[in-house]
Amino acid sequence: SQKIEQNSEALNIQEGKTATLTCNYTNYSPAYLQWYRQDPGRGPVFLLLIRENEKEKRKERLKVTFDTTLKQSLFHITASQPADSATYLCAPTQGSGSARQLTFGSGTQLTVLP
């Protein structure tokens, strides 16, 4: 069956350091992979999408890599700030159909310590 694993439920890092979150998937062949941010008591918010033919994508302090051989995506936040503290969800997405059915990992809770 399809499975998504995100590294450790919780990750604590010091302000200014780079946070690296991992998303591994099995029994999937996603056409692309999305990352979302979720703050307590709120719905997820889209951050980045990376396609299978893209190795890396950047947006401001965020960087995502996608390795279809390893079946893994890495999500980096550089120069982290306390405001980056949130739960981050990955969603490998298979590309068929008019409505994309996303399957989400359970998330990694990131805390950036001042």
Place this chain on the structure above:
Amino acid sequence: NAGVTQTPKFQVLKTGQSMTLQCAQDMNHNSMYWYRQDPGMGLRLIYYSASEGTTDKGEVPNGYNVSRLNKREFSLRLESAAPSQTSVYFCASAMVDTQYFGPGTRLTVL
């Protein structure tokens, strides 16, 4: 432009009661979705609608029904609530790839 709105924000039901969760979006998106989120389980898809007039089951549809009333609105109904349906429910909409989520409804079934 409100995005995706959900009502109510909180609800407490007794076992066996029924209720409908409402969702509306003003982004002219074709697809709409209902998820539930439980601690440690991540978001799980209950039902989705690829376009007005169509609905399909997701991963955990048992105990729920949906209605795609028009392009804007997608409601989720619990006919006979059970304690196992205690959860946070999120509605989302999408044109194709990226999903936009509502603020959620926190439901407790006693």
